[in-house]
Amino acid sequence: MPTEPIAPDLRFLLLPLPEFALLPFGGFLDKLRFTADEEDYSRQRYCAWRILGIEAGSVRASSGVAVHTDLAAADARWDEYDYLVLFGGRSARATEALAPRYRPLLRRALRHGVKLVAIDNASFLLAACGLLDGHKVAVHWRHEAEFRASHPRVEVMSEQLYCVDGARITCAGGMAAIDLAVELLAGACGRTRALKGLPDMLVDEARGSAHALRSLDDAAVSGRHVGRAIALMRTLLGTRATSDELAARIGVSRRQLDRLFLQRHGRTVRAYWTEMRMQHARWRLLNSGHALAQIADEIGLADTSQLARQFRRRFGQSPARFRKQPG
Structure with a gap:
């Protein structure tokens, strides 16, 4: 030594x-x-x-x-x-x-x-x-x-x-x-x-900066088009991009992408994207004190009224009431 x-x-x-x-x-x-x-x-x-x-x-x-x-x-x-x-x-x-x-x-x-x-x-x-x-x-x-x-x-x-x-x-x-x-x-x-030491840490290899996580939304088993669509949904979460624009960026028709999502996730592209937005809003309400207007903007909604309607439809109560709940 x-x-x-x-x-x-x-x-x-x-x-x-x-x-x-x-x-x-x-x-x-x-x-x-x-x-x-x-x-x-x-x-x-x-x-x-x-x-x-x-x-x-x-x-x-x-x-x-x-x-x-x-x-x-x-x-x-x-x-x-x-x-x-x-x-x-x-x-x-x-x-x-x-x-x-x-x-x-x-x-x-x-x-x-x-x-x-x-x-x-x-x-x-x-x-x-x-x-x-x-x-x-x-x-x-x-x-x-x-x-x-x-x-x-x-x-x-x-x-x-x-x-x-x-x-x-x-x-x-x-x-x-x-x-x-x-x-x-x-x-x-x-x-x-x-x-040195990666085997001791039970790490297979050092990943590059652009490594794509296979664990996100089961993208590895979702198929190339669906996995790419889910990644783009996250990137475009705060925009007003439509499902048609999403399909165009991937290079398939909207109908074909809907069919793939229905096969693998049991819902259309639009429904999947809406659920992603609502889960993000729910998480932000639980973990931040930011105004509802900012949360609506983060998920590509026009205003707090649109956020309230979609949130109530999904979770059965308004965002404001949900945030006030203990625990």
Whole structure:
């Protein structure tokens, strides 16, 4: 076992935000750990990291687990680090509300040449701080419509796991944090060392940024046209695009696409798309405090009256009443 000191190729500050998701944090950190040393010794030799907090103490994850921060922002020597990696909170709105407190820290990092990495909903914080203007961003599919509505001037790269755009790097979250870690490590440590440890993590391979998830709506077994249509439905969720336009973009007739959806999902294209919109509205009502007008805009409806009619038809009550329900 080698003992000689080695200057790390990359140095990371990991900044979990309040209510951060534990999965991408743990996946990203463990990928650093495997790459950082020979075998599985867990020493910080080829890459190094510290857990940063806005202040000393601990940060609680959305699961309730508390993670200790070993470095306060005021004590960070920014010129000693290459990346500041932020792990987003459960609520996009609550994450955006952190902007006044975190903006000075983020701007300080940029002034010292530190690249900003936003994982999961941390992209909302960077956007709220005005730090994604002119940059492209990868967002979790569940939050894509919300991000587009809140930050229409930021270009969203649909169906991408992560996006490296200069000093701004974004990641959709989840297991994609491992893929992003491999990408960042490969540039400085080499591909072989970047891939080290994936078998130990029971990960088959590192996925590229444009990898298409097979788990979304059973797209793998839905057929090529249906799977492509469902992906486009998500991308076009906040638009007024029609089922006819959707079929045209795929290269089939509306009647043929309806027949495929009826065979595989028991409903027409329009009915499937309406259900997707209603489920998104339901999720947003449960997980955000945004106005009904914004939620209607996110799912391509003209106004709150149209949202109320469709929501009541699907769930038997108005959006306002549904939101007031306990639990």
